[in-house]
Amino acid sequence: MCGIFGYIGDKNASQVLVQGLLRLEYRGYDSSGIVVRNGSLQTFKEIGKISDLTSILPKMEGSIGISHTRWATHGGVTKENAHPHTSEDGKVAIVHNGILQNSNKLRKRLTRKGIKLSSETDSEVFCHFISIELQKGKTPMEALASVLRIVRGTWGLCVLFKDYDMILCARNGSPLIIGRSSDEMFISSDPHAIREHTSEMFALDDGQIARLDREGFEIMLPEGTPVESNPLELDEEWGVSDLGDYPHFMLKEIHEQSQSLKHCITGRLRHSSGSANLGGLEITPQALSTIPHVRLIGCGTALHAAQIGQLLIEKWARIPAVSHVASEFNMNDPVINSKAMHFAISQSGETADTLSAVKEIQRKGADVHGVINVVGSTIARQCGKGVYIHSGPEQSVASTKAFTNMVGALSLFALKLGRGRSLNLSEGKRITKGLKELPKKIETYLADQGPIAEAVDAIIGAKNVLFLGRGVSSPVASEGALKLMEIAYIPCLAYPAGEMKHGPIALIEEGSPVVVIAPNDGVQDRTLNAIHECKARGARIILIHEEGDSIAEIGDINISVPKTHPMLSPLITVIPTQLIAYHTALKLGNDVDRPRNLAKSVTVE
Numbered sequence: 001m002c003g004i005f006g007y008i009g010d011k012n013a014s015q016v017l018v019q020g021l022l023r024l025e026y027r028g029y030d031s032s033g034i035v036v037r038n039g040s041l042q043t044f045k046e047i048g049k050i051s052d053l054t055s056i057l058p059k060m061e062g063s064i065g066i067s068h069t070r071w072a073t074h075g076g077v078t079k080e081n082a083h084p085h086t087s088e089d090g091k092v093a094i095v096h097n098g099i100l101q102n103s104n105k106l107r108k109r110l111t112r113k114g115i116k117l118s119s120e121t122d123s124e125v126f127c128h129f130i131s132i133e134l135q136k137g138k139t140p141m142e143a144l145a146s147v148l149r150i151v152r153g154t155w156g157l158c159v160l161f162k163d164y165d166m167i168l169c170a171r172n173g174s175p176l177i178i179g180r181s182s183d184e185m186f187i188s189s190d191p192h193a194i195r196e197h198t199s200e201m202f203a204l205d206d207g208q209i210a211r212l213d214r215e216g217f218e219i220m221l222p223e224g225t226p227v228e229s230n231p232l233e234l235d236e237e238w239g240v241s242d243l244g245d246y247p248h249f250m251l252k253e254i255h256e257q258s259q260s261l262k263h264c265i266t267g268r269l270r271h272s273s274g275s276a277n278l279g280g281l282e283i284t285p286q287a288l289s290t291i292p293h294v295r296l297i298g299c300g301t302a303l304h305a306a307q308i309g310q311l312l313i314e315k316w317a318r319i320p321a322v323s324h325v326a327s328e329f330n331m332n333d334p335v336i337n338s339k340a341m342h343f344a345i346s347q348s349g350e351t352a353d354t355l356s357a358v359k360e361i362q363r364k365g366a367d368v369h370g371v372i373n374v375v376g377s378t379i380a381r382q383c384g385k386g387v388y389i390h391s392g393p394e395q396s397v398a399s400t401k402a403f404t405n406m407v408g409a410l411s412l413f414a415l416k417l418g419r420g421r422s423l424n425l426s427e428g429k430r431i432t433k434g435l436k437e438l439p440k441k442i443e444t445y446l447a448d449q450g451p452i453a454e455a456v457d458a459i460i461g462a463k464n465v466l467f468l469g470r471g472v473s474s475p476v477a478s479e480g481a482l483k484l485m486e487i488a489y490i491p492c493l494a495y496p497a498g499e500m501k502h503g504p505i506a507l508i509e510e511g512s513p514v515v516v517i518a519p520n521d522g523v524q525d526r527t528l529n530a531i532h533e534c535k536a537r538g539a540r541i542i543l544i545h546e547e548g549d550s551i552a553e554i555g556d557i558n559i560s561v562p563k564t565h566p567m568l569s570p571l572i573t574v575i576p577t578q579l580i581a582y583h584t585a586l587k588l589g590n591d592v593d594r595p596r597n598l599a600k601s602v603t604v605e
């Protein structure tokens with residue numbers, strides 16, 4: 001989603017900014033722009049790819065500037081609506097992430113003052129009001145502080161001034177990270193974009209503002225009280241990620257799953273006790289043994305991981321567990337039990353819906369544990385404790401390796417919780433063994449992927465694709481459908497296999513592709529019924545099954561994966577669905593890593 005990158009130093013700012021924008025590209029955007037201070041504020045914007053912006057960018061001399069990638073919320077995808085926005089007198093330029101709730105009122109106020117707004121955005125109001133305050137004789141800091149008092153909503157905001165050699169920033173609900181190297185300063189919504197320049201980073205907290213200049217930076221509250229900066233520790237794994245020999249990040253990340261799962265579980269598995277160690281949970285064994293229930297919250301792929309986590313917890317720990325769509329959570333005034341455990345699951349750690357659910361739970365008196373990939377992200381810091389999933393940077397909008405590691409981390413938790421309750425040692429050991437063997441099995445499968453190309457041929461041109469699974473394979477079906485829909489733009493429907501006959505069966509006609517996930521997990525025979533019901537109506541079954549299994553030949557296209565512990569099968573059965581989505585999108589000529597309309601990090605509710 002929207003991204004911010006700013007620079008002060010001795011290099012050519014426009015070049016550093018474009019490089020920063022390219023690092024933000026993976027988050028998803030539809031337009032971009034930069035502004036550089038060089039006597040005046042020179043602004044350039046373009047819709048479409050960053051490469052479209054670079055092709056029109058003239059040589060610019062300034063060494064201070066801010067830039068933005070926009071994902072449209074208020075106002076269509078136009079050059080006018082792209083950021084930066086500049087005040088009428090050309091003295092103030094802003095870039096903004098987030099949404100202003102009272103922008104209509106503020107726009108009307110500006111119009112009444114005779115100011116001509118040049119975009120349809122909520123963000124534009126910032127530059128005009130700051131300019132008005134400067135004209136009253138206020139300092140840039142005072143002007144910004146006054147404007148922050150009249151806006152309502154969320155912001156990660158950067159301001160550049162024609163008459164001052166500084167960048168001012170403010171954060172409320174939308175992340176901003178400051179980077180400092182010996183003689184340069186950076187500001188970005190994403191540490192990933194700064195990492196190639198410096199590892200010395202500081203996160204702004206909500207309600208804070210910061211001033212960056214050539215001497216360094218200071219963080220303060222709007223009334224001027226200085227606050228201590230909050231250093232951000234990034235793991236080594238958050239190095240600069242590049243494509244290597246892969247044509248797309250998605251394919252690279254699919255292939256990284258063996259290694260990244262190893263990172264997630266290594267050092268945490270305790271084979272001799274058939275359990276797991278998760279220090280970041282910060283919870284005593286006694287408290288763990290009295291938890292009444294567990295709630296797991298996420299969006300998109302993270303929600304599917306939560307659904308699997310729910311099943312693992314109930315199965316192994318025998319306590320109720322429920323997964324929730326984050327965007328719905330607060331809508332229903334949920335009853336929160338402070339003794340229960342709550343998990344917020346998120347790759348980016350920035351998803352606004354998930355963050356807002358976290359705040360609601362905390363407001364009602366309970367703790368929330370993060371299951372997060374991006375170290376130091378907003379949700380990770382808001383939770384303060386939890387489990388990092390250690391997938392390393394995930395650049396493709398369609399999530400793959402983060403899903404497997406979310407499931408990996410949740411299985412470690414379910415195992416630990418189970419062993420503190422009714423799960424016996426020998427079953428605990430079977431699970432730890434199963435988890436330990438999985439990275440190798442993923443590697444084995446990826447070396448021989450089976451008839452993915454045939455599955456793609458069956459899917460291309462289909463009106464819709466149905467995904468079916470039961471038990472832990474039901475969320476895998478949902479994840480497979482999400483992936484194919486996200487990047488191939490084919491309508492996909494995922495259903496628990498048994499529910500198929502209660503509606504989706506109406507969609508099936510001669511040749512309809514149906515992807516069935518059916519590992520040998522004790523519920524497979526019931527899935528078989530659904531397969532026969534689909535086949536009887538002419539469906540082409542793409543069956544994902546375990547090798548050597550009796551149902552191996554039942555599909556029209558049979559994709560076999562190595563056998564694993566029945567409850568851990570999602571960690572491997574999901575991979576063929578990722579490959580099917582990838583190759584289908586590729587064959588359709590779609591932009592696999594940056595699918596239309598989607599964003600990697602959705603920072604608006």
Ligand code: G6P
Nearest residue numbers: 299300301302346347348351599
């Ligand atoms: C967006 C992305 C999805 C992702 C979801 C949750 O919708 O397009 O791929 O699964 O956000 O993201 P998170 O970073 O919270 O895991």
